[in-house]
Structure formats: structure tokens, C-alpha cells
Amino acid sequence: MPAISTNELKNGVTLELDKGLFNVVEFQHVKPGKGGAFVRTKLRNMRTGAVIERTFNAGVRVEQAIIDRRDMQFLYKEGDDFVFMDTDTYEQINVSPVALGDAADYLVESATAQIALYGTEIVAVEIPASVELTIAQTEPGIQGDRVSGARKPATLQTGKVIQVP
Structure with a gap:
């Protein structure tokens, strides 16, 4: 695995530290008036x-993890x-709901x-930042309640319940 200098860190870089995979969420180069420079980071454990x-x-070398990003198409849910x-x-892989997280509600x-x-x-x-889903079912609105901006629950085609006007 390639090693990179901490001076080269930026958001989105993936590191292998302490036998874990971490994605750089935030970083800040600090150069105090007294003492050596350092890099303060926030890292998200990818697992x-x-x-x-x-x-x-500053200048310390850390291991950069090689992450392969592939475009894939969701076919169906199996169990x-x-x-x-x-x-x-055209290779098929199974992805657990834990790996998907909240994205499962919008697939x-x-x-x-x-x-x-x-x-x-x-x-x-x-998943893409915006997706088009249809509303499978919603409750009828309360008659005459237009001023308060009332919201009602709506069920998407995936089963996720959201609030709509």
C-alpha cells in the first residue's frame, strides 16, 4: 500500500490505521508559533x-488504503x-443491510x-444525491387546514414513511 505524507491529507482520502479503514472527514493544518506543525483530523471508521x-x-507518512469504486445496478432483494x-x-454480489445503511430505504x-x-x-x-420515488399510499389531508402548513405521512414505494405537505 502506498504511504502518503500527512501534509497531503484531504477530505475523502482513505487511510489504514490500527488495522482499521478510516475516511478523512475533516482536516486542519496547524502551525503554532512555538513548536512543530501538526495536522488535526476527524476520521470516520468505514466499518x-x-x-x-x-x-x-506534519510530514509523517501514513498508509493510504486502495479503495476500488465500482458502478453497480440494484437487481432485487433476496431475504x-x-x-x-x-x-x-455482470458479476453479482450480495450486500447486507448494515453495509447499505439508510440508502436501503431509497433503492x-x-x-x-x-x-x-x-x-x-x-x-x-x-446512491445518487437525488432519486425519484413514487408515493404508494398517503392519508387524506384535513379539510380547511391550509394555513398551518400541516404535513401528513406518506409511504414510498420502498416502504419508507416520510412527511409531505
Whole structure:
């Protein structure tokens, strides 16, 4: 794995530290008037989602993890798992709901997602920032309640319940 200097850290870089995979969420180069420069970072564990703060001396080399990002298409749900197909090789993989997180509530068949792989391990699933879903069911609005901006629950085609005007 390539090592990079802490001076080269930026948001989105993935590091391998203490046998874990961490994504740089925030970083700040600090050069105090007295003493050596250092880099203060916030790192998100890609396996657990926990955010930690870590300080590195400037110029120290850290291991950068090689993450393979692939565009995949969601095919169907099999039991609890979600089945995706690689659009280049047509290889199918099963993704657990834990790896998907909240993205599972917005997936419909044939939707595309970007899956981040570390070797053969799925470490992240990213769906597009906006998706089009249809509302499967909603309650009728209260007659005459237009001033208060009342909201009512609506069930999406995926089963997720949201509030709509």
C-alpha cells in the first residue's frame, strides 16, 4: 500500500490505521508559533461509522488504503440481502443491510449505486444525491387546514414513511 505524507491529507482520502479503514472527514493544518506543525483530523471508521479525532505530526507518512469504486445496478432483494450487479463484468454480489445503511430505504430495482470495495470487502455504498420515488399510499389531508402548513405521512414505494405537505 502506498504511504502518503500527512501534509497531503484531504477530505475523502482513505487511510489504514490500527488495522482499521478510516475516511478523512475533516482536516486542519496547524502551525503554532512555538513548536512543530501538526495536522488535526476527524476520521470516520468505514466499518463501524464511528468518528474519531486524531492528530499527526506534519510530514509523517501514513498508509493510504486502495479503495476500488465500482458502478453497480440494484437487481432485487433476496431475504435480508440486496443483490447488485457490476455493470462492467455482470458479476453479482450480495450486500447486507448494515453495509447499505439508510440508502436501503431509497433503492428501487435497476437503480445505480457506487460500491466501494477494499479487496473483496464492501466498505461503503453510495446512491445518487437525488432519486425519484413514487408515493404508494398517503392519508387524506384535513379539510380547511391550509394555513398551518400541516404535513401528513406518506409511504414510498420502498416502504419508507416520510412527511409531505
